[in-house]
Amino acid sequence: MKRILYVLLALCLLTGCRREEKFQKTFLAMDTVMTVTYYGRDESLLEKAQALVNDLENRLSTTKEGSDIFRINAVGSGNISGETGKIMEKALSICERTNGALDISLYPVLKAWGFTTGSHQIPDEDALQRLLSNTGYEKIRLEQERLSIPVGMELDLGSIAKGYTGDAILAMLKEAGITSAMVDLGGNIQTLGEKPGNTPWKIALKNPSGEGYLGYLSLAGQTAITSGSYERFFEENGRRYWHILDRETGFPADSGLVSVTVVGEDGALCDGLSTALFVMGKEKGLAFWRSSQDFEAIFVEENGNVTVTSGISNIFSPENGVTLEVAER
C-alpha cells in the first residue's frame, strides 16, 4: 500500500513537470511595445524572438544608420540582402495590387508633416507638390537584388514591417515545435494556433473614439492588424491631421473612416492592406474585398458605423451598444 502511494506521488510530480508553461516577455522595439507569448518548455525562445526583432529592425529601419533602407535612401541605389529583398518584393506587390492606396515611397511627405520627429506642421501646397513629383512606387526599380529609387524619393517600410516581423517570430516558434503563440506588436495581434485546451485567443478591439472596446475577436491562427487616424495625429485650428497619407494629395487620407482592421493569415499582407483600405475608404475597400479571397475586414466610420465583412462576422462579437452591419460578398 505504502509503495503504491509513493508511486502515485512520483507520478503527480512527473506530470507536473511535463505540463507546458506559459512564457511571456514585453519589450520596446521599432518605436513601439511588443509582447511575445507562447506555451512550451523552452524559455530561451523569448530571447530568440527579441533577437529576431532587433535584427529585422537593423535591416528595415528608416532612421537607423546602417540599415538597408537607410543606405538606399541616402545614396539612391544598392544591393539588398535576402530578408530585405523579400519584404521589398512583398511591399511592392501590395502597392501594385492596391493601385497605390499603399505607397511605400511617401517618406519625404511624411517628414514634411513632421510625423517622423514629432514637430508637427502643415506643409505649404507648393512644397507638397514638389515632394509628390518625386514619389510613386512605380518608379522603384528592383532587379534581382539591386534596388534603385529616383533622386528625392525615400522609402519607408513602416506600413508592413511589423506584420512581416510578427510572421517571422511565429514561423521561428513553429519551427521550434510551438503550437500555441501570440505576438502583440504595438496593437498588431498575430496568433499561432489556439490556446491550450482548444480555446481561441480572445482579442479586444480598441474603440477608435476613445474609451472601451468595440468588440471581441476570437482568433485561431489569424492576424488582426488595425490602421487608424486615432493612432498618430496632431490638431491645429480645430482640425485633426493624421499620419496615413493619400498619395494623390499629400494630405492625410480623408475617406470617412477612423479605422480599418484587417484579419487574415498573412501578417505582412494584413498590415499593408490595413493602410491601403483606410486610404480607399469603405465603399472602395469593400469592392476590393469582394475581388479578393485572402483577407476580411472591419471598417469603422467617423459617424461610428461599424461594418464587418461576412467571413468574420461569426468570430466578431460587438460590445453592448455597438451595432454592426455585415457586408456580404
Add this chain to the structure above:
Amino acid sequence: MKTRSWAILFALLAGVSMGAWFFLNRGGQAGGIATVTFQGRVLKTIDLSKMKNEEFTVTGENGLYNIVEVQDGRIRVREANCPDQICVHRGWGSSTAEPIICLPNGLVITIDRETAIDGIAG
C-alpha cells in the same frame, strides 16, 4: 507512520494542491505580479497581492523620470516628465493584456494577472 496516516496525508496534499490550482487559475482578481523593466533590464518584481504601499523613481540618462506608485494592490506611473505623458494617463494597470509603458524613457511595467482578454488590437 501507518498506512492510514499516509493515505490521509496524501489526500490532504491532493486537496491543497487542487485548491491551489483553482486559486491560481481563477481570472480577473486583484493583485498579481508586476515586473518593472527599465531600459531593457528588469529593475524589480512586485507582488501586488502583498498590498505593501511604496513609491519609487526611475531616472534615465536623458534626464527623464517616472514616479511609480504601488497602492492597495495596484500599480501606476503617478508622475513623469516625458513629453507625451501616455504612461501617466494610462492610470492603474490591471492585466497582462495592457502593460504600462513609457516609450521615451524605456519603462515597461507588466502585470501577470489573467483576465478574460488575451490581447488588445488597435
